Amino acid sequence: MAMEFNRIITLLRKERGITQKQAASDLGISQAQLSHYEKGIRECGLEFVVQVADYYGVSCDYLLGRSAERSGQTITVEDLPEGSSTSGSVYRGSVLPTMYKKLIENSLDILFDKLDQCHDKRVVTAVSNYLMLAVYGMFRQLYQAAPKNVASLFRVSPARWQHAADAAMACQQGELAAVLAGEDEGGPAPDPAVFNMTTESLAREYPRHATSLMNLVKNSEETVRGTQH
Template sequence: MSSEFSRTLSLLRQEKGVSQRAAAGELGISQALLSHYENGIREPGLRFVVRACDYYGVSADFILGRTLSREGNMLTEQDILDAAEPKSTLRGSVLATLQSKLLSGAVGVLFELLGKLGDKTLINAAAAYLGSAVYQLYRHLYRSSGANEGYFALDPAAWELGLADADRKLSQVRYAEALRELKAKKAEFPDLSSPAINAAYPGRCQSLTQVLSTTDARLVAFSREKK
């Protein structure tokens, strides 16, 4: 069984705010056995999975890590917007897990498509762009936590001037240039039509679609605000 199951099972119990002993009692098993399930030491049978779905009010696909929606469907833009609200049931570690799944799935599809083009410059530029974004977000978190910023070699003053932003923009330029060169060489690009993507990446394609549609909607709203 997927390791996603044990992690999701534990997160759902924590979100519900019940102890392992209480949850085990409601689910009709011992606390020790539930602990084994939550830590991935043992795999449960189908009957337990069904009981857990009923107890936590989620779909089997969700608890098994096959979908990002509790009801078994793809998350909508509004689902994600609602999840960011303080009173939403999707919050904290559960929300972080869902967002992580969305992004990791989308990035995985992107790099597999880039790999089909076989261009080292293109792949490295994409990796540099995303790596710089992660660096910047993590460094903000690191600084806010009060940790020693000497961990980073880049001087704080240089970072504060937007060096990471500049690096990301340069990576984007290199990425676009590599694509132009491939197009000029009449390289064979992968089929990016919806049917082709759905067929090639079943399951993960919904992560890519969701990230693209949610971001697109956010940018459209932002562009309208500026008019």
Template sequence: MNSSFGRIITLLRKERGYSQKKVAADLSISQALLSHYEKGIRECGLDFVVKVADYYDVSCDYLLGRTPHRSGATISVEDIPEPDAAGKENIMHGTGSLLPVLNKKLIANSLNVLYGCLQKFNCRALTTEISAYLNLAVYRAFRMLYSANAKNPQGLFSVPLRQGDGYATAAQEIALSNAESLLAGEKVENLEPVAKGQAPALSPEKINEEYPLFASSLFNLIQSSENRMGAKKGQN
């Protein structure tokens, strides 16, 4: 049985404020057996997985940790909305609302340039590793915000809270190291490196020419990032 099962059924029970005694009675098993299932000491049969899915109104795939969506829904490229398609969800109100909107646009526009550059490398493995690094950065920031309220259920995540940031940091470093090796022409396990001579020629002028809508955002992001690092203009 998937190791996520015990953790997820425990979280679902606690979310609803149910005792083990109540859930065990509702599912027609002993409290001791339910405790063993939740702790991962014993494995249950598929019939019981289906029974639990019906009881909590979630999918079996969710119980088994195969999808983060309780309905069991999967998502394709076509299903993913454009970044600005969220409508009212994107509108920020109140004091200081301009700053998050500005930063969001700087990041989104800079990503357009970054992925445009990745296309020129024509290396799927490189795109995968860079994407993993960025995904993990979003994961770390979102989980920190989500977990600021201790009452928020952690069932959305598979990695325990206290291990989440450390594991994500380690995974980021691995992704970055893999990307650096691929750029150097070194094969990483089963990942094919960037072909010799494939790295594109880049300069501020060329970026401005190829990405006229997004170049200024990237340059501003670079400047604000280096300011955050304590760098001074003309230091190099």
């Protein structure tokens, strides 16, 4: 519990823009005690978890990392809206690919809406190229898994493509980083205020899609953390 709880209560406090001293005062504890909770040095009791949930207007399940949704909702494939690009498509009744498809599509809807608000072609291009390369890599691996598939579909050679694709993805990350840092010669960095986001603002602006994004973040971080052990 401690690792998720301390991360989330710190996130919520900072998203609200209040000091640790103010939050501690509102919650009726000392700043030192709240600091220990936020650093994961000490664990609190259930009563305090409920108090914090009421204070920030979230569920206890969200505070404890059991749900990626502030309300504590546990999603099913039926709960997720269809993505706008291929609405109505199904995968022969198979739940798992449909679930992941919706998570990714709905998250991409938010991502590209933010890119649209950015009005910077360089940012849009770098992000889009990176995502296309990721899809290309997964598609090519699946395509090549069937020996009867014709290899001449691809122009980049079998021995070279994966390393080249990885390098190209890293370059797109570098291009994006340079643009956002104002190091690109194509113009000034985009206004960072365009990308201001909190879990609350995402839920408000994208009531049908934020759940997908929050679950995608949660699933991705579990995958990342799994590679560290």
